[in-house]
Amino acid sequence: MARWEPNARERLERAALTLFAERGYDATTVPEIADRAGLTKSTFFRHFADKREVVFGKQDMLADRFSDAIRAAAPSATVGACLAAALESAAPGFTPDRHDLAVQRRAVIAAHSELQERELLKGARLSSAVADALQARGVDDTTAQLAAALGVLAFSTAFVRWATPGNQQPYTEIAHAALNDLRAAAAALAADTVIRA
Amino acid sequence: MARWEPNARERLERAALTLFAERGYDATTVPEIADRAGLTKSTFFRHFADKREVVFGKQDMLADRFSDAIRAAAPSATVGACLAAALESAAPGFTPDRHDLAVQRRAVIAAHSELQERELLKGARLSSAVADALQARGVDDTTAQLAAALGVLAFSTAFVRWATPGNQQPYTEIAHAALNDLRAAAAALAADTVIRA
Numbered sequence: 177m178a179r180w181e182p183n184a185r186e187r188l189e190r191a192a193l194t195l196f197a198e199r200g201y202d203a204t205t206v207p208e209i210a211d212r213a214g215l216t217k218s219t220f221f222r223h224f225a226d227k228r229e230v231v232f233g234k235q236d237m238l239a240d241r242f243s244d245a246i247r248a249a250a251p252s253a254t255v256g257a258c259l260a261a262a263l264e265s266a267a268p269g270f271t272p273d274r275h276d277l278a279v280q281r282r283a284v285i286a287a288h289s290e291l292q293e294r295e296l297l298k299g300a301r302l303s304s305a306v307a308d309a310l311q312a313r314g315v316d317d318t319t320a321q322l323a324a325a326l327g328v329l330a331f332s333t334a335f336v337r338w339a340t341p342g343n344q345q346p347y348t349e350i351a352h353a354a355l356n357d358l359r360a361a362a363a364a365l366a367a368d369t370v371i372r373a
Numbered sequence: 374m375a376r377w378e379p380n381a382r383e384r385l386e387r388a389a390l391t392l393f394a395e396r397g398y399d400a401t402t403v404p405e406i407a408d409r410a411g412l413t414k415s416t417f418f419r420h421f422a423d424k425r426e427v428v429f430g431k432q433d434m435l436a437d438r439f440s441d442a443i444r445a446a447a448p449s450a451t452v453g454a455c456l457a458a459a460l461e462s463a464a465p466g467f468t469p470d471r472h473d474l475a476v477q478r479r480a481v482i483a484a485h486s487e488l489q490e491r492e493l494l495k496g497a498r499l500s501s502a503v504a505d506a507l508q509a510r511g512v513d514d515t516t517a518q519l520a521a522a523l524g525v526l527a528f529s530t531a532f533v534r535w536a537t538p539g540n541q542q543p544y545t546e547i548a549h550a551a552l553n554d555l556r557a558a559a560a561a562l563a564a565d566t567v568i569r570a
Contacts, residue, residue: 256565293494300493318530319558319567325522326562333515359563361516365523366560368453370516 270347278339443506467544475536
């Protein structure tokens, strides 16, 4: 019988990421993850389709969150304001209690080339989703695509900075700073004044 | 005995892309490609590791070409000039006699989700290569990453425009126009004036 297990999803996530770090991603099985979490295999499969979804499940939701935030922005919102709203929409995933999970997740991906490919691919899909949402607001194709690339860069920079061991700065602050840095870089590229740092 | 076959690589490429269009990518085998080209299977394998390399072989060379062009640019070259040099370095692959192959290649990729993923991944890797080459010149990380994203967008836009049935405009002209459009978009994003088109 299926029972309600408190925090089952997060317990499975913690168990999985710990095992991936200890034994490697490929060598870890779903029964081992469930066992480490003190749960059953069927509880695992109520929360995740497979072990890859433990690593990328949250990221799969990002494209929808970003798109929804851009669609929900005021009609007078600039593209910059839309990107800021998109980045802010990810904040619920970056609470202090998830910091150690994010640090582990980064290490697991860094150690596995197939997961790195998957991460790159998710970034590319996130960029398409942002570009589509901007175009739906009437932003021209070229600007929408560059803005999407800039927004995804801001997000990945913010994620890496936030998920650094010892970081205490809130995600939203880091994300806004990353967006501002990239807007400054866009100005420099537009003026074409950059030779070196 | 291995014999020298005139234009074997291009004959195999044409045969492969035609068969992919006719039968689908998955249903086409290497012996069929060799047969259609009037060549042997072993000639195929002297030119390509597998059928996927027929689709992506040229693209694998791009990261090196782009990096080399950026490294070879004058020490006083701006980032914009480095990106222009990178885009120009791809020109030998975009001659009028290769136009129909490029059109077919686009159609084959558009019809196959795994090839689309591979194409996205190649784009992400190309972007990393450009960012690394710019950083090696002393460009700061943020500017290098945004410039790389802008350069790869310019390249993919230029490729799509060039490989459109009926296009007669030379690749280099299209690439420069795409780069200029994106620089204008960067200015608009930096000023954050864009609400809609």
